[in-house]
Amino acid sequence: MSHVKYPHDDPLVIMLKVRQDYLHTLLVDKGSVVDVLFKRAIEVIGLKDFVKASTTTVISFNGSKESATDKITLPVQEGSETTFVKFIVIDVESKYLGILGRSWLHSIRAVPSTYHLALRFPTDYGVYKIKGSQAAATGDKRGTDITWLVDAVDNGAMILTGCKAERFILEKNHSVRIRKKKCVGLIASICSNKNITKRLEIKAKVMISASGSLLTPPLMLSSGLRNPNIEKKLHLHPVLMVWGYFPETLIDLPRKTFQGGIITSLHKISSHESESDVQIIIDAPTLRPHPDLTVTSEERILDAILLWGAHTNRLCGWQAVDAYVMSSTPDLLFGDRFLLLNTLLPLACFLLMPLDLLKKLKKNILGIRIPVIGQLVMEAIEYLDTGMQ
Secondary structure, eight states: OTTOOSSOOOOOEEEEEETTEEEEEEEEOTTOSSEEEEHHHHHHTTOGGGOEEOOOEEEOTTSOEEEOOEEEEEEEEETTEEEEEEEEEEOOOOSSSEEEOHHHHHHTTOEEETTTTEEEEEETTEEEEEEOOHHHHHTTTOOTTTTHHHHHHHTTOOOOOSEEEEEEEEEEOOSSSSOSEEEEEEEEEEOSOTTOOOEEEEEOSOOOOOSHHHHHHHHHHHTTOOOTTTTTSOOOOOOOOOOOOOOTTTOOOSSOTTSSSSEEEEEEEEOSSOTTSEEEEEEEEOOOOOTTSSTHHHHHHHHHHHHHHTTOOOSOOHHHHHHHHHTSOHHHHHGGGTTTHHHHGGGSOGGGSOHHHHHHHHHSTHHHHSHHHHHHHHHHHHHHHHHHO
């Protein structure tokens, strides 16, 4: 199993869509008679008003009793199947959001395997497999929303959101230490509501700046610190970000890349000589789609190339250029830039364009008058048609 590192004794922890939310730490436990959601999960998905009182008493493996406070029935999506699961809600601390026991396993006729960290069950379309997350089982690379931030709040910490740190509060240091000043607090502004103009003054015995290598130096300088080494030796981690486009019609992904925990996956690429010799670490963050980094950006690249070639800065797209070509010739329209189109047009990845757009390009005069466009469009259509079969 490529997603499992052996040897291991990890439990089977999976992610499922419960109602409209993805719960990414659900423990599969064949020894549990009931299906459990912990109260924290109910609060996370905002269903506190939908739970009902319950008189069920849950007995743990050591014989201790835990009275269930609530119960709730929710739709759970397993691949193409959806079942309604009756959950018992318990208000106890757990590193999991819920427990799926024999009741759920039997309802979908699932066969779980803790060794393979996966479970399989029959559907109308064949056998479906749900892979477990070894990282979620061990606690590695889990988001701060379910790890140390929760621990901090449980121990009395207060988290203020919608604020921006402006400067440290510095006072003269009367101790025998070398430092002339000491930090006793912070001044912050409210950025979530423009109508609030008052500043926050936060006092503490210890202040920790964790604004990163780019934002910490401006904060220090705005506080009046004049150390000559500030912002002189910044170091950035070398990061290569690669964007991938995965058509939903070609691959069965259980969720979007930006859904789930703060950090979704970590892959270590080892050398051929030794697995402990890690060559590359691929860290997949949860990035929401950006309008300039989606498939439509390829159409913008095509627009930019054609408009540049036509010596025009009008705010129009390839459709306007297509209309010009109908009443003229490419040589007259593009002039000395016509030959350069053969080099520039392949920079627009036609494979990432929607199939509907490619069919429009195929029907228009551009693909006929400019052979490189026609060739790129046909190659992309053939590739997409092959992948959808």
